[in-house]
Amino acid sequence: MSHLPEGLFWLALTLVLYVASRRLHGRFPHTLLSPIIAVPAVLITILLLARVPYAAYNAQSHWLSAMLGPATVAFAVPIHQYRQVIRRHCFPLIAGVIVGMTVSVVSTVWFSRLFGLPEMLERSLSVRSISTPFAIAAAPQVGGQAELAAIFVVITGLAGMVLGEWLLSWLPVRTSLARGALFGAGAHAVGTATAHRRDVEEGVISSLTMIIAGILMVLLAPWLAAWV
Amino acid sequence: MRALTARLRPWLRVLVQIGLIVLIWLAAVEISARFLPGIPPTVSGIAIALALMALGLLRREWVEDGAAWLLREMLLFFIPVVIAVLQYRSLLAGRFLAILCVIVASTACVMLATAFTVDLAWKLEKRWRARRETQA
Numbered sequence: 001m002s003h004l005p006e007g008l009f010w011l012a013l014t015l016v017l018y019v020a021s022r023r024l025h026g027r028f029p030h031t032l033l034s035p036i037i038a039v040p041a042v043l044i045t046i047l048l049l050a051r052v053p054y055a056a057y058n059a060q061s062h063w064l065s066a067m068l069g070p071a072t073v074a075f076a077v078p079i080h081q082y083r084q085v086i087r088r089h090c091f092p093l094i095a096g097v098i099v100g101m102t103v104s105v106v107s108t109v110w111f112s113r114l115f116g117l118p119e120m121l122e123r124s125l126s127v128r129s130i131s132t133p134f135a136i137a138a139a140p141q142v143g144g145q146a147e148l149a150a151i152f153v154v155i156t157g158l159a160g161m162v163l164g165e166w167l168l169s170w171l172p173v174r175t176s177l178a179r180g181a182l183f184g185a186g187a188h189a190v191g192t193a194t195a196h197r198r199d200v201e202e203g204v205i206s207s208l209t210m211i212i213a214g215i216l217m218v219l220l221a222p223w224l225a226a227w228v
Numbered sequence: 229m230r231a232l233t234a235r236l237r238p239w240l241r242v243l244v245q246i247g248l249i250v251l252i253w254l255a256a257v258e259i260s261a262r263f264l265p266g267i268p269p270t271v272s273g274i275a276i277a278l279a280l281m282a283l284g285l286l287r288r289e290w291v292e293d294g295a296a297w298l299l300r301e302m303l304l305f306f307i308p309v310v311i312a313v314l315q316y317r318s319l320l321a322g323r324f325l326a327i328l329c330v331i332v333a334s335t336a337c338v339m340l341a342t343a344f345t346v347d348l349a350w351k352l353e354k355r356w357r358a359r360r361e362t363q364a
Binding site for chain 2: 064
């Protein structure tokens with residue numbers, strides 16, 4: 001069997017499962033039915049049962065990952081659209097992101113050492129609180145693995161969604177600026193979706209925080225790697 | 229036939245806009261590789277798009293729908309990356325609980341630190357502004 005049809009089959013299966021999962025999740029909005037949980041779970045099960053190596057799966061499916069680059073360019077649109085919001089809240093947003101990202105990297109490294117995780121995991125975990133396309137760019141710079149970082153980003157988003165709602169139920173944080181920043185810095189896109197559901201302004205702040213955090217992390221990653 | 233083209237038009241517009249965004253990305257990859265060694269295309273791409281919009285060479289409406297589509301469907305693009313977990317089975321085996329603990333603990337730290345910093349910075353800025361106004 002030639003390799004091209006097999007690669008195209010896996011790409012097509014990914015697309016079909018994605019569309020099906022979106023429809024299903026639209027009707028039954030349960031976290032486990034979300035495309036980012038359900039589709040990989042089904043695909044991994046199939047690949048393991050059929051003993052298909054990852055390289056065979058990724059032969060054509062890598063075209064999907066290639067679109068993560070252009071997706072970062074798309075972030076320029078919300079930045080341009082909400083440039084007034086950024087200008088007005090420039091100081092709190094940038095201060096929050098700088099503190100948040102520093103705490104993110106330092107606490108991840110400390111907790112990883114506490115739990116005795118190998119250095120490769122520690123490094124890949126350290127960029128996990130930013131959006132996937134940024135994490136994939138930052139991970140190799142800090143000596144981590146892009147794929148591992150991507151998985152940790154997804155887990156972070158899900159954990160952060162639950163954690164954020166719970167923290168905000170008792171934390172004395174009243175401005176939607178701080179609430180939105182909490183979701184954007186802690187749980188990137190998943191947090192932003194949660195913030196949007198709670199309040200439109202919170203959602204906008206969350207997405208801006210997420211983008212600024214991603215850009216800052218990618219720029220600072222080489223220095224952070226040398227420092228921790 | 230006309231009904232069909234009318235239905236296809238919004239899709240075509242999204243497709244063309246995505247093409248434009250991909251071109252900006254490819255330009256960013258080239259520019260970063262040749263002229264900006266410290267700045268990855270992830271950042272230079274955003275900077276180029278913003279610069280083009282600021283200069284009036286690129287109107288937001290030209291890329292808005294394509295960008296919205298890319299951001300909305302971003303989950304699709306990282307499915308293959310998540311599946312790569314298959315390659316790291318031995319590294320992850322038996323460590324999943326520890327990894328989850330690190331992620332939850334650190335995410336809580338990030339959220340608390342960010343929210344309190346933003347709150348504090350917002351209050352400080354408000355106080356500075358009030359002081360400046362009373363002085364003026």
